[in-house]
Amino acid sequence: MLFRLFVVLSMLFVIPLTSCNDKKDIVNEQDSRVVLVYIGANNNLVSDAYNSLNAMEEGMVGLDADVYVYAALAGTTPKIYKIVADQSPEIKSTVVKSYGDQDSANPEVMKQILQTMKGYVGNRPSGLVLWSHATNWLPNVGVKLMSFNEDRGNKTELRDLQTIIPSGLDFLMFDACSMASVEVLYQLRDKAKYTIASPAEVLSTSMPYDLVLQHLVDPNLERGLKSTALTYFNFYNQLTGLYQSATISVVNNAYWSELANNVHIALTKSPLTTIYRDNLQRLDFDDKSLSAGFDFLDFVNQNMLSSDGEAIRSTVSKLVVYKANTRNFLGKPILKFSGLSCYVPNDLNKWIHPYYNGLQWAKDSGFNSFVRE
Known part of the structure; x- marks a missing residue:
């Protein structure tokens, strides 16, 4: 059963706008935002996860930022990477920490990983991206469903996410299907100032990280998140046919x-x-x-x-505070x-x-x- 939609685009990735990548915001290092990413791809999304990692490396070209990614990828042991700038098809990022075989959907494992990654942040502001399969608020009871992630048949439920995700985040972003529901966002409303998510499915081509990393670290938080969502929408809206499918929302959690x-x-x-x-x-x-x-x-x-x-x-x-949708979805x-x-x-x-x-x-x-x- 497909919870995240699979597509293969016969096209080149859009080249990042040089007018943005050639400039660096002058920010005191202790105040600059760190981006943390949790990729659950010990499943059929593994090739898309590698594409996202490569896109993050491309997005780091000309960007002064810290991005840490935990990646559980099918066929290899999990690792935490510090993303470095690179435009080759290989993953060149620095391995900060390696793990043995583990279940990335297990709440205790996920909690420990996020605590480790938060340790890299120090007193700096941070945002968290959760990347994987997802099915909204549905729990892992009765039948094998999940709220987020899938690792060899195991799932992570919404109420577990509530205890796992650290508080005090600038933003929480779901690169996963159907998570911009009132049920999910309300349950997690105290975790971050803002949330970015899609109320509909997300194509497996994912967020165009080569284009949006610069916005996720924008010192002006709301401006950066709106720009992230706009970039995501524009990326899919300029495609044709079934690939022109996207919804996205930026939510100010103060009003829940x-x-x-x-x-x-x-x-x-x-x-x-x-x-x-x-x-x-x-x-x-x-x-x-x-x-x-x-x-x-x-x-x-x-x-x-x-x-x-x-x-x-x-x-x-x-x-x-921002929403956008293509005229059609699939x-x-x-x-x-x-x-x-x-x-x-x-x-x-x-x-x-x-x-x-x-x-x-x-x-x-x-x-x-x-x-x-």
């Missing part, structure tokens, strides 16, 4: 409590007795995907009174896009509702009032 409170007020005032689901904008487009997600504001607009939704829409406009139209997805229940999924109603979003927003077990 306000959103949950406004949703809870609306659902308390006007409880939902009937759920309109059939005509909602889907934001999962892979027919094999199990991570059904619907556009959040489309759900609000079609299921709540307009007056009840006013405060919700106002908060989303502050929460989502040939299917995107007609409505708020930048966030949400779960909408149906009876076929009742087996998972007890887990869902234990998520913090379900409890704080009042979604558990209509996600019935």
